[in-house]
Amino acid sequence: MGRFLNRLVLAAVLISAVAVGASPGRAQSAGPLVFAAASLKNALDAANTAYVASGGAKATVTYAASSALAKQIEAGAPADIFISADEDWMDYLAGKGLVQPATRRDLLGNRLVLVAAADSKAAIEIKSGVALDQALDTAQKGGRLAVGDPAAVPAGKYAKAALQKLGAWDKVQDRLAPAENVRAALALVARGEAPLGIVYATDAVAEPGVRIVATFPADSHAPILYPIALVKDSTSPQAQAFLEFLASAKARPLFEAQGFTVLSAK
Structure with a gap:
């Protein structure tokens, strides 16, 4: 029964993701499956397009609330990369050993x-x-x-x-x-x-x-940070390369154009 309920919840999250412009599933792409906070859609879509233009494999991105995505990764959803809109939900998965600690970094900031x-x-x-x-x-x-x-x-x-x-x-x-x-x-x-x-x-x-x-004044709330990490059970050979691209100087202007502060760009 628990597994059945998990599948139902996963289906609901993917439907919600479609509503904000995601394309769940991996059939049309050999690239990684990325679970990303809904607020990243415009910038991450642009970065994905740029990555493909540079010769990379197109990522499949599912957009939804960080909380919902983290819960689905916990339930076994086959994500390769997780990008949260706060530290808490990345910490949640890290505490359960579901992300690769060495790959984690703070990617972006917001207001x-x-x-x-x-x-x-x-x-x-x-x-x-x-x-x-x-x-x-x-x-x-x-x-x-x-x-x-x-x-x-x-x-x-x-x-x-x-x-x-x-x-x-x-x-x-x-x-x-x-x-x-x-x-x-x-x-x-x-x-x-x-x-x-x-x-x-x-x-x-x-x-x-x-x-x-x-x-809102910056000191009225905790810093708005977007951490990124590879999921522990990632199977995509492209996942690390796509993560590195998102954290590179090439992706910086794509995020900045949408108003993000880039925190990690080599």
């Missing part, structure tokens, strides 16, 4: 921002005591704040930490619109289903339907 619809007139200063509950009502009576699920999704965890540090959490915790990943939270704002949302700066850049209202 946390407050977004509204592109045509919104919202003007909010993010500081201690910020009244986001009032801003929500001003924008849309009874409106909700779109975030990645704070219980598991890295972007939601960063958002909760920042709101707690700024003294705003108690007033908005019952007014959240929690989403399965940060791109889903972004979509809620772009579609007008939530007047405000907290996402990564790179997500805001990728979505013309929103605008950045304010950036």
Whole structure:
């Protein structure tokens, strides 16, 4: 029964990944299978294309929440590379001996921002005591704040930490619109289903339907880091080469173009 349930959950994650632009499965590629945080989609797609142009084998990338992907690797999903949107979920797998420690490195950094619809007139200063509950009502009576699920999704965890540090959490915790990943939270704002949302700066850049209202102070939350590592049971001979490419100077401008800070580039 446990194995059957694991397969059902894996199927659900892969379906969710398709919704944010993934192409699960390995039939069309001899390259590695990469499990990557949803916020990496635009940049990683560009890097994958560049890698193929340089003579490498195309990677198959599944995008979803880091939490969901880590759980699937734990359940036996055949990933070769894992890229998390926070240290916690990489640590989770490392603690279970499911990644290759020598290959782990911090690949990228990001920033946390407050977004509204592109045509919104919202003007909010993010500081201690910020009244986001009032801003929500001003924008849309009874409106909700779109975030990645704070219980598991890295972007939601960063958002909760920042709101707690700024003294705003108690007033908005019952007014959240929690989403399965940060791109889903972004979509809620772009579609007008939530007047405000907290996402990564790179997500805001990728979505013309929103605008950045304010950036959260860097000291209001832990540093936003994207660690990368080979999965312990990786079987792809291309996996190490693709990981090295992502951490190389050749990939740097592709990540920077999407607003990421590159932390590992030779």
